[in-house]
Amino acid sequence: MRTKVAIIGSGPAGLLLGQLLTGSGVDNVIVERQTREHVLGRIRAGVLEKGMVSLLERAGCDARLHKEGLIHEGFEIADNDRRIHIDLKKLTGGDTVTVYGQTEVTADLMAAREQGSAQTFYSASDVALHDFDGASPHVTFTVDGQAHRLDCDIIAGCDGYHGVSRQSLPERSRTLYERLYDFGWLGLLADVPPATQELVYSRNERGFALVSMRSPTRSRYYVQVDTSEKVENWGDDRFWDELRQRVPADVAEHVTTGPSIEKSIAQLRSFVCEPMRFGRLLLCGDAAHIVPPTGAKGLNLAASDIHYAFEAIRDFLDNAGDGALADYSVRALTRVWKAERFSWWMTSVLHNFKDHSGFERRLQQAEMDYIFGSERGRAALAENYVGLPY
Numbered sequence: 570m571r572t573k574v575a576i577i578g579s580g581p582a583g584l585l586l587g588q589l590l591t592g593s594g595v596d597n598v599i600v601e602r603q604t605r606e607h608v609l610g611r612i613r614a615g616v617l618e619k620g621m622v623s624l625l626e627r628a629g630c631d632a633r634l635h636k637e638g639l640i641h642e643g644f645e646i647a648d649n650d651r652r653i654h655i656d657l658k659k660l661t662g663g664d665t666v667t668v669y670g671q672t673e674v675t676a677d678l679m680a681a682r683e684q685g686s687a688q689t690f691y692s693a694s695d696v697a698l699h700d701f702d703g704a705s706p707h708v709t710f711t712v713d714g715q716a717h718r719l720d721c722d723i724i725a726g727c728d729g730y731h732g733v734s735r736q737s738l739p740e741r742s743r744t745l746y747e748r749l750y751d752f753g754w755l756g757l758l759a760d761v762p763p764a765t766q767e768l769v770y771s772r773n774e775r776g777f778a779l780v781s782m783r784s785p786t787r788s789r790y791y792v793q794v795d796t797s798e799k800v801e802n803w804g805d806d807r808f809w810d811e812l813r814q815r816v817p818a819d820v821a822e823h824v825t826t827g828p829s830i831e832k833s834i835a836q837l838r839s840f841v842c843e844p845m846r847f848g849r850l851l852l853c854g855d856a857a858h859i860v861p862p863t864g865a866k867g868l869n870l871a872a873s874d875i876h877y878a879f880e881a882i883r884d885f886l887d888n889a890g891d892g893a894l895a896d897y898s899v900r901a902l903t904r905v906w907k908a909e910r911f912s913w914w915m916t917s918v919l920h921n922f923k924d925h926s927g928f929e930r931r932l933q934q935a936e937m938d939y940i941f942g943s944e945r946g947r948a949a950l951a952e953n954y955v956g957l958p959y
């Protein structure tokens with residue numbers, strides 16, 4: 570079997586790249602380890618930057634997003650019982666974000682792919698990447714006991730943090746940068762009306778909490794938990810009690826409780842692999858980097874990678890040569906590091922750190938006082954939150 574671009578992984582990065590390539594007549598095949606149902610069942614991010622919305626428009630996958638997505642002109646930061654409104658629209662000169670679940674983005678992209686003729690292999694095992702340091706890369710994998718070989722011009726490694734693509738790079742050719750945090754987020758999804766109209770990022774002496782949503786009838790909440798915590802220890806009642814203690818009193822009053830549809834713990838991590846290209850292999854999205862979710866950047870960064878990867882692949886196939894692929898890594902990493910910085914900063918100022926000394930706690934308080942007291946401080950926050958330009 571032969572294609573132009575072999576895409577490893579059918580998360581948002583892989584699916585978006587597939588749609589953009591198909592839309593410009595470039596043949597591509599996706600190879601995914603999980604079943605289609607498993608991919609569609611994952612609950613993850615929920616805030617889309619303008620750049621990601623534009624890419625989904627370009628990919629022709631924006632109809633439901635524009636119908637059901639909620640435009641948010643701002644969000645709130647709480648510091649124990651005080652709150653401040655971050656007016657994104659005013660502070661950025663007109664920019665907003667769209668609240669629309671990653672699960673829905675994935676479903677829309679998959680539906681569009683299934684209407685066309687581009688091929689996807691689900692439930693692929695033993696996925697292996699070969700010869701991407703030369704001119705004839707190929708991918709091998711097994712589906713239903715049958716071995717396949719996919720020859721291609723380029724491999725796009727869109728297979729997430731635990732995928733095979735990054736692990737296929739020779740160790741000496743890449744540098745990994747990592748920061749682990751000593752806490753995670755316990756998330757709960759429930760079909761109850763959200764407590765507030767906008768997101769509330771809440772710093773609290775009991776630990777961080779986030780009030781978020783998917784629609785006027787579906788809420789998404791998070792609380793900071795120890796890395797050793799297990800979901801089984803968190804019955805719904807315990808979660809609701811803890812959440813209400815970590816948000817300002819008037820928000821707590823409006824929390825409607827109900828049975829959870831999903832509950833999971835995500836470990837917080839900052840991670841970057843450099844470079845993001847090796848020969849004919851491009852790493853995109855979580856395969857190349859991870860941010861803690863505090864700045865709502867993970868999914869959006871996967872989208873900006875795809876913007877740069879799509880341009881690089883198109884130029885390469887138009888005979889621009891290897892230089893186009895080298896540019897991909899440089900362009901993507903410049904934006905990646907800015908989002909890493911912002912996500913690290915949001916995480917650092919809003920969470921409780923076990924190893925913080927009194928000095929660091931005072932600095933954290935000073936960061937909060939600065940945001941509460943300075944419109945310019947809030948403008949920098951807003952500029953990063955809505956997403957830096959591509």
Ligand code: RFL
Binds near residue numbers: 581612731732853
């Ligand atoms: P994904 O979504 O992880 O998709 C990768 C796909 O590759 C498949 N795969 C393989 N396929 C073939 N062969 C292999 N060997 C493979 N190994 C893996 C996987 O099954 C999967 O389908 O990466 P992508 O496309 O780069 O998208 C990135 C986003 O998903 C990610 O940045 C965000 O969801 C991060 N993230 C969050 N971001 C936020 O902004 N807000 C959040 O609340 C938030 N919550 C989360 C998250 C990530 C989580 N992960 C990765 C565990 C919660 C969790 C639990």
Ligand code: PHB
Binds near residue numbers: 614768865866
């Ligand atoms: C979410 O709704 O899942 C969400 C929103 C904002 C974040 C992280 C997660 O910063």
